[in-house]
Amino acid sequence: MGEVSKEKKSESWLSVIWRVCNVFMSLFFALATYVQINDPDAGLWMVGYGVPALLCVFIGFSSHVTETLPWRRVADLHVMISSAVVSMLGWKLYKERVTNIFQQEEGREFSGLMLTLVWLLMCRHSGRAPVGMLRVSTAVAITVFPFVAWLYYYVNKELRSNWPSHCKTAI
Numbered sequence: 366m367g368e369v370s371k372e373k374k375s376e377s378w379l380s381v382i383w384r385v386c387n388v389f390m391s392l393f394f395a396l397a398t399y400v401q402i403n404d405p406d407a408g409l410w411m412v413g414y415g416v417p418a419l420l421c422v423f424i425g426f427s428s429h430v431t432e433t434l435p436w437r438r439v440a441d442l443h444v445m446i447s448s449a450v451v452s453m454l455g456w457k458l459y460k461e462r463v464t465n466i467f468q469q470e471e472g473r474e475f476s477g478l479m480l481t482l483v484w485l486l487m488c489r490h491s492g493r494a495p496v497g498m499l500r501v502s503t504a505v506a507i508t509v510f511p512f513v514a515w516l517y518y519y520v521n522k523e524l525r526s527n528w529p530s531h532c533k534t535a536i
Contacts (some may be wrong), residue, residue, distance in 0.1 A: 380428060383496045386504040388425035390484055393511050394418035397477060410474070413450075416443050417481040420488070429492035440485050447482045451475060467518070480511060 398414040401407045420440055423430045430436050454475040458466060466472025487504060518524050 377495060379496050379498065379501045382501050383491065383504060384425050384428055386501070386508040387421045387428075387488070389508050389512075391418045391421035391425060393508075394421060394481065396515075410477075413447070413478060414481065417485055420485065424488055424491070427492075428496070431488055431490060431492040437489075440489065444482060444485050447478050447485075451478050451482060454478070467524075480507070483507065 394414045395418040398411050398418060401410040401414065404410055416439065420436065420443075423436060431440075454471050457471055458469070458475060463469050463472055466476060484507065487500065487507070491500065
């Protein structure tokens, strides 16, 4: 009598998967930041991928970080700027009637920035309530895609034959 029971706060398996996905996306965004080193406008794209990498690693440590003001402000600013750049790149690709976007540098930039945009929007308010099955399933699919695509293009060198030299030499 009079004992206070200490209940362990157990984390749901969905929350664990969500945090693991954020760690892997942080790793991917960090890798994307690294390969920009040879790009003529490297600083711009390194920030474009480095900021989401940092934001994702924070979620990997604690999913409730998305509810803090600094995290939200940095993420919102990045989403706002990325939306403008994605719109400009998308319009350029549309005007030029580009169909195979991975063969054009603007298409790869568009796709990478769109990935950061979608991921940060998915992360928004993820610390407010327990993550659900839909968010986690979507996160797993999005997390697997860039690694598989990167591996596919790495293995199939002929797909990279028309790329500029700075896109072929980073990794």
